[in-house]
Amino acid sequence: MVKGFPKSSSAFGVMINKEVQDHVRSWKFIVLLAIILLTCCASAYSSISKILENSNVPLKDGELLFLKIFTLSDGALPSFYIFISFLGPLLGIALGFDAINSEYSNRTIGRVLAQPVYRDVLINSKVIAAMLVIGVLFTSLTLIILGIAILVTGQAPGFIEVFRILSFLLVAWFYVAFWLNLSVFFSIRFSQTATSALTSISIWLFFLVFYPLIVNLVAQGLSPSAYASEREILSYQHFILGIMRLAPSQLFMDATTALLNPQVRSLGPLTMEQVQGAMPGNLPFWESVKIVWAQITGLVASSMLCFVCSYYFFMRKEVRA
Amino acid sequence: MEPIIATKKLSKSYTNVLAVDNLDLSIYQGEVFGLLGPNGAGKSTTILMLMGLCEPSKGVAEVCGYNANTEPLEVKKKVGFLPDNVGFYDHRSGLDNLEFIGKLNGITQNEVRDKAYQLLEKVGLQNDAHRKVGAYSKGMKQRLGLAEVLIKDPQVIILDEPTIGIDPSGVKDFLELIVSLSRHERITVLFSSHQLHQVQRVCDRVGIFVKGKLLACGDLQTLSKNLFQTDAFASEFQLGTSVEDISTFKMKLKERFPDISRVEEQERNIWVVNSKKDIRAELCDFLVSKKHNILLLREKHYGLDEIYQQYFEGGSL
Numbered sequence A: 001m002v003k004g005f006p007k008s009s010s011a012f013g014v015m016i017n018k019e020v021q022d023h024v025r026s027w028k029f030i031v032l033l034a035i036i037l038l039t040c041c042a043s044a045y046s047s048i049s050k051i052l053e054n055s056n057v058p059l060k061d062g063e064l065l066f067l068k069i070f071t072l073s074d075g076a077l078p079s080f081y082i083f084i085s086f087l088g089p090l091l092g093i094a095l096g097f098d099a100i101n102s103e104y105s106n107r108t109i110g111r112v113l114a115q116p117v118y119r120d121v122l123i124n125s126k127v128i129a130a131m132l133v134i135g136v137l138f139t140s141l142t143l144i145i146l147g148i149a150i151l152v153t154g155q156a157p158g159f160i161e162v163f164r165i166l167s168f169l170l171v172a173w174f175y176v177a178f179w180l181n182l183s184v185f186f187s188i189r190f191s192q193t194a195t196s197a198l199t200s201i202s203i204w205l206f207f208l209v210f211y212p213l214i215v216n217l218v219a220q221g222l223s224p225s226a227y228a229s230e231r232e233i234l235s236y237q238h239f240i241l242g243i244m245r246l247a248p249s250q251l252f253m254d255a256t257t258a259l260l261n262p263q264v265r266s267l268g269p270l271t272m273e274q275v276q277g278a279m280p281g282n283l284p285f286w287e288s289v290k291i292v293w294a295q296i297t298g299l300v301a302s303s304m305l306c307f308v309c310s311y312y313f314f315m316r317k318e319v320r321a
Numbered sequence B: 001m002e003p004i005i006a007t008k009k010l011s012k013s014y015t016n017v018l019a020v021d022n023l024d025l026s027i028y029q030g031e032v033f034g035l036l037g038p039n040g041a042g043k044s045t046t047i048l049m050l051m052g053l054c055e056p057s058k059g060v061a062e063v064c065g066y067n068a069n070t071e072p073l074e075v076k077k078k079v080g081f082l083p084d085n086v087g088f089y090d091h092r093s094g095l096d097n098l099e100f101i102g103k104l105n106g107i108t109q110n111e112v113r114d115k116a117y118q119l120l121e122k123v124g125l126q127n128d129a130h131r132k133v134g135a136y137s138k139g140m141k142q143r144l145g146l147a148e149v150l151i152k153d154p155q156v157i158i159l160d161e162p163t164i165g166i167d168p169s170g171v172k173d174f175l176e177l178i179v180s181l182s183r184h185e186r187i188t189v190l191f192s193s194h195q196l197h198q199v200q201r202v203c204d205r206v207g208i209f210v211k212g213k214l215l216a217c218g219d220l221q222t223l224s225k226n227l228f229q230t231d232a233f234a235s236e237f238q239l240g241t242s243v244e245d246i247s248t249f250k251m252k253l254k255e256r257f258p259d260i261s262r263v264e265e266q267e268r269n270i271w272v273v274n275s276k277k278d279i280r281a282e283l284c285d286f287l288v289s290k291k292h293n294i295l296l297l298r299e300k301h302y303g304l305d306e307i308y309q310q311y312f313e314g315g316s317l
Helices: A009-023 A029-052 A065-071 A080-096 A101-105 A109-114 A119-153 A159-189 A193-222 A232-245 A246-259 A285-292 A293-316 B041-048 B072-078 B094-103 B111-122 B138-150 B168-185 B196-202 B220-227 B248-257 B280-289 B305-314
Strands: B003-015 B016-026 B032-036 B058-063 B081-082 B156-160 B186-194 B206-208 B213-220 B233-239 B260-267 B270-275 B294-299
Touching: A009 A029, A009 B094, A029 A065, A029 A119, A065 A080, A065 A159, A065 A246, A080 A119, A080 A159, A080 A193, A080 A246, A101 A109, A101 A159, A101 A193, A101 B294, A109 B041, A119 A159, A119 B003, A119 B041, A159 A246, A159 A285, A159 A293, A193 A232, A246 A285, A246 A293, A246 B072, A285 A293, B003 B196, B003 B206, B016 B041, B016 B213, B032 B041, B032 B168, B041 B058, B041 B156, B041 B186, B072 B081, B072 B280, B081 B138, B094 B111, B094 B138, B111 B138, B138 B156, B138 B168, B138 B248, B156 B168, B156 B213, B168 B196, B168 B220, B186 B196, B186 B248, B206 B220, B213 B220, B220 B305, B233 B280, B248 B260, B248 B280, B280 B294
Parallel strands: B032 B186, B032 B206, B081 B156, B156 B186
Antiparallel strands: B003 B016, B003 B058, B206 B213, B233 B270, B233 B294, B260 B270
């Protein structure tokens, strides 16, 4: 600890330190880490081997080698970012579902709050420590894959690739942060850790499995007739995309698609007029970000909302269980 | 002398339930104060309000001169609190747990380990410092809790039901440790309990707390004097055989000793006589003259048991 730091900030440091230690040593984290490492390395392996297979085929104009590692799949294994969209929520939930209620059930809450620290330090440190762990995990995972790719291909990533990969990391981080904050919120509302875990997981499953089914049903019910005008079809498409984007995983997929594929011009349907005369090629980084700005904002906003709710309810919660 | 803990009209109401009702309490420096009461009397709620962990509905709680509700951080710096049925991070060692609390209190990394070892030694856990707390017995956890309370060098220690679940010899050791601390370092101790004998043994003063109200407060002598005002002297005697006619026996006793205020058979063949002065010698003569076998004759002292019982029965002073 740096000397001369104000008291509350050093207490914050102490708490974060402890939380990170707890996470890293816990079995749930180790198991998840193993799963994530295995799947991500497998998907990276498959995409790199695919790239090596086609090594004599020159890259198409504008294709970026290092971005392909994260998006390419050989058909057998989904690509890296798809895996993250599956496993990220699980990681977030695992790190958050017992954040507060375990303090209550272990009866440590009164002990910690009787120390001279502000009450919000506890919840802030829980969330920030978990986000730190997630951030470090994702960053190192990405760096490992990049390193392997550099070793295997003998090429170095360009500036723009690094930028795009960093932005992808950031979006993945926000995405997992949403699930983390959601499960922390449930850990405050429900006094049983099992209840909060199951609730978070059922919401995750709902968005993973049932929500697409429901959207499909709605889409079938509303599908315009074969003779509908172009305008009708377009508005129908926009509507269906709109309701799909209520799912956080869809926001994540949209954002990563645009960030990792510079060729992507739009996430929705384009009319012939719009496509006419377009030059194929890469969008600048900033333009890609602009396409998915709404998605990124949505992810950040929803995790903020969950955190604010958690904060509010935690600060008002009785110390006695 | 200024009280170190003072509450003024402190009240806490939950929906429909008044947990603490206009509590006025003063505790002075260096005192060992026992808060006595049955379960659900509002002891824990009062303690939480003193620690600023629970907001009073009305009134003020001041600890070490700070308002516990508006300046809880200052209070928490000076007061060590051991909650009811305290829990620890079970997957960590006792030393780790203790160091964590020490660091939260602003003790630097370099000093915290030495201090933690010292305290573990003080509470007798030096050989278990590196064992996980999950493997500790209840008594060991309680002692670790005390070490945590002490690591911040408190002026006041507040213990909520500290002796629940510890075996009698453990309770004795634990309480003696607390009292010796209080005596040596002039630490004020407030603890709540519903176990009378422990409180009787170690407290300077007790407060009897029922249904959110402090019914009586003071040392044991004062309490018993208040409670049994009319009974200046109480004699207790046990007879070998039972008295045939109780009312005649009572009458005869009163005839012989006009200043007797009360005669009562408390248990089978055990009688208590209240009088203005010591009548044991005469009583003995009298009983012998009536051919009763006397198995026991002594002055009756009122302990906390009787006081406690009286308050619950009578409900008020």
